[in-house]
Amino acid sequence: MSAAVGEDLLAADAGGGRDQLRARQRRATAVSWVFLAAVVFAVVVLLVLLVAVAYRGVPSLSWSLLSSKASRNAESAGLQTALFGTLWVISLTAIIALPVGIGAAIYLEEYAPRNWWTRALQTNIANLAGVPSVVYGLLGLGIFANFFGFGRSIITGALTMALLILPVIIIASQEAIRAVPLSLRQGAYALGATPWQVSRHHVLPVAMPGILTGTILALSRAIGETAPLLVAGAAAYLTYNPDSLTDGFTALPIQIYNWTDRPQQEFKDLAAAGIIILLVVLIGMNAGAIYLRHRFSKKTRW
Amino acid sequence: MNEERLIGQAAAPGVSPMVMGGGSIAPRLDLSGARSRNLSERLIGVVLFLCGAVSLLTTVGIIGVLVFEAVEFFLEISPLDFFFGTEWSPQINQNPLYGVIPLITGTLTIAIIAMIITLPLGLMSAIYLAEYAAPPARAVLKPVLELLAGIPTIVYGYFALTFITPNVLQPILPETEVFNALSAGIAVGIMILPMVASLSEDALRAVPRALREASFALGATKLETSTRIVVPAALSGIFASFILAISRAVGETMIIVVAAGSRPADVIPNPLGQLQAMTSYIVLTLSGDAPRGTTEYRTLFAVGLTLFAMTLLLNIVSQWLVARFREVYQ
Structure with missing residues (x-):
């Protein structure tokens, strides 16, 4: 696994790729938002669940x-x-x-x-x-x-x-x-x-x-x-x-x-x-x- | 920490013989009350041992009651018909069929749908929490996940039936039935998401910093470090959490009872239609009361035994994975 990373990095260097480096950084940033979205999904589901239950249930609440x-x-x-x-x-x-x-x-x-x-x-x-x-x-x-x-x-x-x-x-x-x-x-x-x-x-x-x-x-x-x-x-x-x-x-x-x-x-x-x-x-x-x-x-x- | 425990365990038995020895030197002149103290010490030891043995008795009780009733069942219905039969219709009076395969595929259908939801989301959440999240973000997100894990399954069932099906699935897939496997599977996936996220996060956090720093030093980006260095290093723990998640999905009951209906499906179930899983069969049959001693009653235990064997196997594989492939870093 780590060998593969090494080769990639070498390839990036050989390409002399400032652009390539920038692209890798951009991808890293983009994917970090995807990771965040996964956690936010869980939070949103919790909120939706609570709101959906409250919406139906609160009118029926009484002593x-x-x-x-x-x-x-x-x-x-x-x-x-x-x-x-x-x-x-x-x-x-x-x-x-x-x-x-x-x-x-x-x-x-x-x-x-x-x-x-x-x-x-x-x-x-x-x-x-x-x-x-x-x-x-x-x-x-x-x-x-x-x-x-x-x-x-x-x-x-x-x-x-x-x-x-x-x-x-x-x-x-x-x-x-x-x-x-x-x-x-x-x-x-x-x-x-x-x-x-x-x-x-x-x-x-x-x-x-x-x-x-x-x-x-x-x-x-x-x-x-x-x-x-x-x-x-x-x-x-x-x-x-x-x-x-x-x-x-x-x-x-x-x-x-x-x-x-x-x-x-x-x-x-x-x-x-x-x-x-x-x-x-x-x-x-x-x-x-x-x-x-x-x-x-x-x-x-x- | 392990070393500390070893000493602790060695210290306790090491001291008690000394106390006992002191009692036996002066058997007649027992001023210290060491003798009665000895007796009560032993008694307490026995009581504590019995407390520990309760868990063993529980296992014996579970296996005993399942096997006992299942054997009675298999004396009536051939195990071949049970394990290889493809039609499940025990409630029909004439010629009931006891092929458990539709219940197993029903269970697996739910588990597969749940896994499609929970594995990517759980792993990505874990990577975010372990590698990216700043402490304040973690301090908010972790309790939310814990809250999600603490919601009773009946609530998820209600959510699947009254929200996911009419407000999410039916607008997109109009042929979705009121009771359907898809909504139940999605709800099960949401239910086990926190467990996958938190166990995988633990595995990721156990990877030493040095590996990350070495990767950064070689010029890898944060993403490359996370996905190609940290995740592979934590793979055994991540897989263990996945398998545990499958086991939880297989054992989940109330969501399926509430949202997936009560009609046994074909061997290959339609996710948009009703299905019965092993767990939901047990609850639905008992809600209609199965008198003891009938075939119906024994069927519950035969299905229960199959379910128990499946989850036990998954749990053992998960424990084995953790023990066998745990990377030890110095």
């Missing part, structure tokens, strides 16, 4: 959209059931996935010996992160809903979601733990602390902002996930709020899907309003994660 339950009638249909379902499922997902994810990360970074078993675990986690979410849905359907008999319930949905985001939480937590300076651990060990005391009192507190940032981002991904819940257990149409773990549920993105899927334009507008609410929730969570990262990255300097 009654949040407070009404599902209905076959577009005027009285609302998101209340879906909001409750999402709240239930995501809280439970966090309760399950956070401790397990942090535990796994501590094990891999602080406890695990460096051998084939640990490498296998690590490869396995990387591969799990690449499994399509709909396959997790099948796992939830086959194992939690049918084998354990939880049926199409909140607990099935939350367990499925927890397994889905676990690899993301583990990888993010590992990175945060790895960033904790070694001297901190050595200091604690020198004073006679046990491995768990070192992890619990010295490594975790320092790594916590990073872990929480990763977890919030993982949970915000889970809030938008539709396919696994649809496959594993959510109901597409539900008119009562869940009040126990074994109740059926629907969720925000599923309600949006349900409305998008109907042929009437009024429901498509409602779906756009639902998307606005979903995006507001996600932007709020992401802003929280960025704030956490920013605040703690300023505070601790090593």
Whole structure:
């Protein structure tokens, strides 16, 4: 490759080409605009998407959209059931996935010996992160809903979601733990602390902002996930709020899907309003994660 | 960094035996509480190990449930008919046909359309961000790309159905159906664009400065340096990001469910018409409820297993590419 460049340059020289050099420079400038255009395309698409959703959805936004339950009638249909379902499922997902994810990360970074078993675990986690979410849905359907008999319930949905985001939480937590300076651990060990005391009192507190940032981002991904819940257990149409773990549920993105899927334009507008609410929730969570990262990255300097 | 980690790993096991040893010297006079501390230490070690093992159990669970139901399925329908059959009509009561090829070509059609959008745009964005963009421009563009990556797929599906099809495709190609593969493929391409751009950018940034400077010193322009020196040097990472992108496109579900319709297509699908992909088949069938123990239910898992195998293969190839062809610079 570099040989080819050399020949070109020699050829340019041999041609004595001021013009050729200028042409090459012109081409370089022109193509740099093409590169810029590619990035600008992404920005424009984002803007178009937001404007298109806002254009259809904003007129349908109202308090009654949040407070009404599902209905076959577009005027009285609302998101209340879906909001409750999402709240239930995501809280439970966090309760399950956070401790397990942090535990796994501590094990891999602080406890695990460096051998084939640990490498296998690590490869396995990387591969799990690449499994399509709909396959997790099948796992939830086959194992939690049918084998354990939880049926199409909140607990099935939350367990499925927890397994889905676990690899993301583990990888993010590992990175945060790895960033904790070694001297901190050595200091604690020198004073006679046990491995768990070192992890619990010295490594975790320092790594916590990073872990929480990763977890919030993982949970915000889970809030938008539709396919696994649809496959594993959510109901597409539900008119009562869940009040126990074994109740059926629907969720925000599923309600949006349900409305998008109907042929009437009024429901498509409602779906756009639902998307606005979903995006507001996600932007709020992401802003929280960025704030956490920013605040703690300023505070601790090593 | 690697070296540091090695020391860290060596230090932890090195210290704990000392603590345990201290406990065994004075077994009767246990003033320090070292013994109970030992016990709880071990218990905690086991609990943490179990947390780590959950991910392994997940893999076992996925493969187990897929294989178990798929085997039941293949006892009813011959694997030959499944993998080589060219007609997919499981919902028909008399003589249903279970040829998975149309679902696979449906999936591939979406993936190919997505790649046509995302590969050039992703690579060019990556080159711009890594080689050209001034820090302030990067500071604006990177978060926008991250935002694009954070939008749920159902939203892209909605965008494809209610904007791309009626406002972009139908004015240009009037024969486009309301549900069509093209709009879904374009939306999938937009969805994975940020991932390709950011992974390729990382690969480009990992190329040492010295290579660029040597190229400039020989009189190469910025463009020549980027495309003939930096991109070839980062090629393994760029290819890895491409393959990961294909894997994401193959596994994408909701965009296809919402925008590409529900009618299984021919072996060579028409991009302007409806099609079913492996993922969308699974969701659409379950939306209509498939009772456990029926052939319909088992079909889901046979299709799921095929999908899982395809994405796993792609992910492994991507990891192998990164590990095998990573250029190491001193």
